[in-house]
Amino acid sequence: MKKFVLPIVVILVLSMSGLAGAESGKVLIENSRDFDGNQVTFQGEVIGVMIRGNNAWVNVIDNGFAIGIWCSAENAKSISFTGDYTHVGDTVLVSGIFHMACSEHGGDVDIHADNFTLLSVGRGVERMPSLLAVVVSVVLMILAIFLIFWLRHLRKERGKIVPWPMHWR
Amino acid sequence: MPAARGSKISVGVSMMFGATREDLRIIGYNLSKICYVVGAILFLPIIVAVAYSEFDTIPYFLIGAAVSFILGALMSHFLYTKKEMELKHAVVMAALAWLLAPLLASIPIWLASATGSYLDASFESISGFTGTGLTLVPDIDHLAHSVNFLRHFLQFLGDGIGIIVISLSILGRTEMNSVLAFKGEAKDLGIRPSIVRTSRVIIGIAVTFLIIGTVLFTVAGVWEGLDPGTAFFDGLNHSMTGYATGGFSTRSQNLLYYHSIWIEVAAVVMMIIGAINFNLHYAVFRGRRREILKNIEVRLLLVVLLVFGLLVSANLLFSNMYSSGDAIFRKGVFHVISAQTTTGFQTVLPAHFMLLWPPFSMVILSFAMVIGGCANSTSGGIKLLRVGVLFKSFVRDIKRTLLPRTAVVRGTFHHIEDTPLTDTVVKGAALITVSYLILFAFGTLITVAHGYHLDDSMFETSSALGNVGLSSGITSPAMPPVLKVTYMFLMWAGKLEIMAIFVLIGFVILGLRRGIER
Numbered sequence: 001m002k003k004f005v006l007p008i009v010v011i012l013v014l015s016m017s018g019l020a021g022a023e024s025g026k027v028l029i030e031n032s033r034d035f036d037g038n039q040v041t042f043q044g045e046v047i048g049v050m051i052r053g054n055n056a057w058v059n060v061i062d063n064g065f066a067i068g069i070w071c072s073a074e075n076a077k078s079i080s081f082t083g084d085y086t087h088v089g090d091t092v093l094v095s096g097i098f099h100m101a102c103s104e105h106g107g108d109v110d111i112h113a114d115n116f117t118l119l120s121v122g123r124g125v126e127r128m129p130s131l132l133a134v135v136v137s138v139v140l141m142i143l144a145i146f147l148i149f150w151l152r153h154l155r156k157e158r159g160k161i162v163p164w165p166m167h168w169r
Numbered sequence: 170m171p172a173a174r175g176s177k178i179s180v181g182v183s184m185m186f187g188a189t190r191e192d193l194r195i196i197g198y199n200l201s202k203i204c205y206v207v208g209a210i211l212f213l214p215i216i217v218a219v220a221y222s223e224f225d226t227i228p229y230f231l232i233g234a235a236v237s238f239i240l241g242a243l244m245s246h247f248l249y250t251k252k253e254m255e256l257k258h259a260v261v262m263a264a265l266a267w268l269l270a271p272l273l274a275s276i277p278i279w280l281a282s283a284t285g286s287y288l289d290a291s292f293e294s295i296s297g298f299t300g301t302g303l304t305l306v307p308d309i310d311h312l313a314h315s316v317n318f319l320r321h322f323l324q325f326l327g328d329g330i331g332i333i334v335i336s337l338s339i340l341g342r343t344e345m346n347s348v349l350a351f352k353g354e355a356k357d358l359g360i361r362p363s364i365v366r367t368s369r370v371i372i373g374i375a376v377t378f379l380i381i382g383t384v385l386f387t388v389a390g391v392w393e394g395l396d397p398g399t400a401f402f403d404g405l406n407h408s409m410t411g412y413a414t415g416g417f418s419t420r421s422q423n424l425l426y427y428h429s430i431w432i433e434v435a436a437v438v439m440m441i442i443g444a445i446n447f448n449l450h451y452a453v454f455r456g457r458r459r460e461i462l463k464n465i466e467v468r469l470l471l472v473v474l475l476v477f478g479l480l481v482s483a484n485l486l487f488s489n490m491y492s493s494g495d496a497i498f499r500k501g502v503f504h505v506i507s508a509q510t511t512t513g514f515q516t517v518l519p520a521h522f523m524l525l526w527p528p529f530s531m532v533i534l535s536f537a538m539v540i541g542g543c544a545n546s547t548s549g550g551i552k553l554l555r556v557g558v559l560f561k562s563f564v565r566d567i568k569r570t571l572l573p574r575t576a577v578v579r580g581t582f583h584h585i586e587d588t589p590l591t592d593t594v595v596k597g598a599a600l601i602t603v604s605y606l607i608l609f610a611f612g613t614l615i616t617v618a619h620g621y622h623l624d625d626s627m628f629e630t631s632s633a634l635g636n637v638g639l640s641s642g643i644t645s646p647a648m649p650p651v652l653k654v655t656y657m658f659l660m661w662a663g664k665l666e667i668m669a670i671f672v673l674i675g676f677v678i679l680g681l682r683r684g685i686e687r
Binding site: 029030032033047048049050051052056057059061064066068083084085086100101102103105106107108109110127128129130133134136137138140141143144145147148151154155 | 208221222223225227229231232234235236239241242243280312313314393394421490491492493497518525
């Protein structure tokens, strides 16, 4: 029993210590001068991966504040899902040096990762159309088509048909 | 161009004679065509929704389209008239159309929960149609592709091509309506004698640059590690908003997301193309390449970019914000181009503009945004032509003072052709410039009254008024509703170059005071 409990406790303690030390995106961005050049820990959802040779950019978002992570291509290749409308991206925990204006990368705000941990794998999101929205859209569209033709017919009856724009040639 | 301003003033005066029911019918009947076109536009994102299997968003576009069609059908029936538009109708119609079209197009944005409220969706839609680019979407990265495409397409159609003119060119009964709509929309294009051919030229130029831009962005994206599908989708959208000098992006980090100089180069190319006069594009397409170097606006654009670029770069260098020359160029010069062309693409986070950038650079960027790009281009602001005219008139007046009283001092400026610098032209340019500055002061005061710093307030106000889209972080879903409405008004007024707003206000006041005459 002990041989199972001990590793679990160690993993829990390690992951909790990582979480406790992680700075939020808002704090990092709004206090960039204080963190510039310092070791930081940042956790968030992956929203984009771009592999550049042996390295890669992994954009990670936390509560609406996204930061580019400069890491090894190997780390980036471990990512399964990037977040978008139909996917929740992988969650990663990154520690590295924070730059408010990285001289190596054209003045971009970024984190050069030393440690890159995949905390959880993302998933697809099932988005079903709302029945109410479908019904309302069909009813309104039928009404719109009916109105266009009926009102046009009425006007035609009164001899006031709208001339077709013949000059568009 | 300034001559058109003069004619608008006379329109304002003619309004003093009152509004009749027939006036309202003419305006309403022509507005119905805008409703039809907006309804048709809302079908396009459905293709994107199908391509990305976002079937849940399709009903929202259908609802938006249906509401637009129903409103259009009712207006065209009950306000039917055979009478043609006059200039006064065109000006009021344009002012109202730039409100009506965004309000209709915001329906799917709101229903898809892309924004927190209908007010925010309307803000987003006005920002799209006017080519501004300020956004209230809280989570762009998780936005449906179809809704994201709509945001960008609105900029391309609204600002890149000009929805009102195109609507009337396609659905209007006569060419005169379209000619007047050009004037109402503050455009003075004399590319071709026929308005339909002019519209075709505008669409042709826009589509040509859209294709070029999409190829540039897509190739750069693939080169920088994006998968081809994402590179194409982002490339198409950024090409649309780059040409329209709109500045919406498919990413919450805007172009910073890509960490790529090649994407920035593609953006610079599209921004500058978008900021150049349609007439000049046409002249170059027709083989008159030397026009580029002779044109007063292009010369002024280069001078202003050079001066402002140097000032901002020097300021960033001495404030120790960026340590490498590469960074100073990519952040300083890029944002000067983005501000001057009134695009709004950014590679600096809004919070960093507010908290880290030196106030001097922020003020320079604000000036650039207020001045704007070329007249009859997709860019906003006062416009370089007016600034050039005022500068030339200033120099002419100094010459007049220095030379003997008997000396005749004539001024000309080269804009497609040599044009005499008359007092009417100068007065027109001065009137618009003063109106802009009054609105700029108004917007800045309201923003400062909400507790923001003066430089940030100037920056955000000039961004909204100049239809730019650069943000210092003030524009966010959490900002007060009064400020949202103020910026919506500024974007609208900036797009219409202000005079149409005064005419509309005069029309409404007279209608209320004297009632509508039969």
